[in-house]
Amino acid sequence: MHRKIKIILNPMADMGNAWRVARDLRSITEQHGGIDWSGTVYPGHAIDLAKQAGEQGYDLVIAMGGDGTVHEVMNGLMQVPEERRPILGVVPVGSGNDFGHGIGASIKPTEALTRAIDGEPSTVDLGLMTDERGHKEYFDNTLGIGFGATVTIRSHQLPILRGFLMYLTAVIQTIILDHNPIRMQIELDGQKMEESIIYLVLCNGPREGGGFLVAPDAKIDDGVLDYAMITNVSRPMMFRIVPEVMKGTHGRFKQVHLGTCKKFTLSADRPLYIHADGEIFSGPGTDIRKVSFEILPNALKVIRG
Structure with a gap:
């Protein structure tokens, strides 16, 4: 099944290194076709972008950044009704990347992105x-x-x-x-x-x-x-x-x-x-x-x- 995919990038993650990583990953997204990008520009922006992605019918939202970016994207997705809530993917390019470690995401961005695009989802718990x-x-x-x-x-x-x-x-x-x-x-x-x-x-x-x-x-x-x-x-x-x-x-x-x-x-x-x-x-x-x-x-x- 072809997924409608949105990548939410924090270009300032890892002291700005995330922007350079994202630039090198464009060829992968172009191969899969139809993958949209959005970049964050203010604190909390990823929450809004993730919620909008759910409202716009995206099937998968990939957080590209550090743990803070994943946190915001996840909080945005949780504002979407469960029946329409997109799947979360993670490309860890931050300082700590602890959630990425917890879900077994590769520390190599190319591998992490490929897996996020093609992988099958499973459920995880969240704290409230x-x-x-x-x-x-x-x-x-x-x-x-x-x-x-x-x-x-x-x-x-x-x-x-x-x-x-x-x-x-x-x-x-x-x-x-x-x-x-x-x-x-x-x-x-x-x-x-x-x-x-x-x-x-x-x-x-x-x-x-x-x-x-x-x-x-x-x-x-x-x-x-x-x-x-x-x-x-x-x-x-x-x-x-x-x-x-x-x-x-x-x-x-x-x-x-x-x-x-x-x-x-x-x-x-x-x-x-x-x-x-x-x-x-x-x-x-x-x-x-x-x-x-x-x-x-x-x-x-x-x-x-």
Whole structure:
């Protein structure tokens, strides 16, 4: 069956390298014929473009960029009624490419694009966040609260570095400069607790930051959210734990709590910094203190690698 295909490109992904990659892929799209391109020009633009693609009858929308581009495209597709919702394809050309890793997409753009065009879809789960205002946001890979969001903000201020090294540098800066635990009241699947938390990540996929195995057992189609939580620890202890996160062995520390749930709710004693798939949902100047999360099994059709 011939698919009507739209590629949504973030030309600025990977410090502008995505534009050069896309230029080299034009011959593949021309061979298949009838593939349309759209480029993003402002934050959130890919959401609008993906939603429009669904309304215009496209069968497949390919996100070409980093995790942020995939996040926006996915959120746009989820605004389309399920019966008309396009399939998602991914050509990972960003800094972290963690969702691409989770679905097995090739790191070679030519192979990733060919697979996205010709491959058969399967369903993946998505996470859904709802804040105290009723605003909703989907996430496909990870969502970080506090420490992880601050790392994301700091990584955006490191234009010279790329990929894993960029995130690692931002982690080190955050441990030194922003080591501030948050008092949280948490309810997960009916179980209540109150803790001072320095690090909290909800995971649909296993890794973030280009290689930190936050939830090594997480799978994007298992019907549950994984979580990784580090209670209040010292800076030296955080420096001890971080190398273990890279290997996925941090669960052996008593201050680290790993688990799974279907619903997760929290309220905090101060405004929360939150990132969803590396995109800042709330940061400086916001005042969100209560959020809830749930897993949506088999929510989206995706071409896997």
